[in-house]
Amino acid sequence: MSRELRQRIAVSAAQLIAESGDLSYSKAREKAAKHLGCNDRRQLPENSEIEAALHEHLQLFKSPERISYLNDLRNNALSAMRSFDQFQPHLIGPILTGTASLNTPISLILFADTVEAVVMELMERKIPWRQKDISVDYSKQKRVRRSLLTFFAGDIQVELLILPLTDQHNLPLDPIQGRPQKGASISKVQAMMEPD
Structure with missing residues (x-):
């Protein structure tokens, strides 16, 4: 039972x-x-x-509308990823896994020497953003504070989790699966697009 x-x-x-x-x-x-x-x-x-x-x-309940909606979200994610290409963006979260719903933000991991490098990019583009520190879990029960920058692109929220370059081979754990969040590169997201 x-x-x-x-x-x-x-x-x-x-x-x-x-x-x-x-x-x-x-x-x-x-x-x-x-x-x-x-x-x-x-x-x-x-x-x-x-x-x-x-x-x-x-x-x-996979309908043509659902496929189209997910493709639209992934196209928006690709646009955001291309905008931050110099920071080796990786898509993570529900848009990647296909479980995105109505208000799901685009969640990206960016790798940078400093958070300020990404902030400068946002400032140069005149994009208003918010910054907060969040706790991120790593293997071996290690928890670290990392910066999360958020902004809106139209009516879609974009979340940028900024990781140091040294984390490229030591990724934080996915809060759902408990495994390292590898995410998907631009080419992998492009390959995931389904025909409408």
């Missing part, structure tokens, strides 16, 4: 994420567990289980 309940919570959480557009995995898991009457935290699925259920859900 416990495995079945765990799976039902994962499926319900995935449906909530797909329908809401901006619900986090933790909030969706919480709502799904409450809806299914589960109070035992040991029964709750991991983020990776929810993501697998979300992939399955999106595949079931």
Whole structure:
């Protein structure tokens, strides 16, 4: 029963994420567990289980509109990546994995000697941005503060996670899968585009 309940919570959480557009995995898991009457935290699925259920859900409802929407997001991501080509951009997150929803930001990893190098690029282009430090997990339970720059390109939010050049072979862990976030280069994102 416990495995079945765990799976039902994962499926319900995935449906909530797909329908809401901006619900986090933790909030969706919480709502799904409450809806299914589960109070035992040991029964709750991991983020990776929810993501697998979300992939399955999106595949079931893969419409031409969904493919077009994902291609549009990836085209916008490619434009952003080309704008920051000198920082070896890599797409990460839901746009890469195909689980993007309505308000999903474009999430890029950029590699730079300093955060200021990227800030100067934004200033030269007269792009208003916000900066905050976030905690990023690495292997061996190492947590480091890194800068996240955000701005809007039209009505799409772009997030730039700035990593030092030394991190190119020691990438932070994906918060969903718990494995290093390799992301996808420009050429890999181009290869992912599906025919409409």
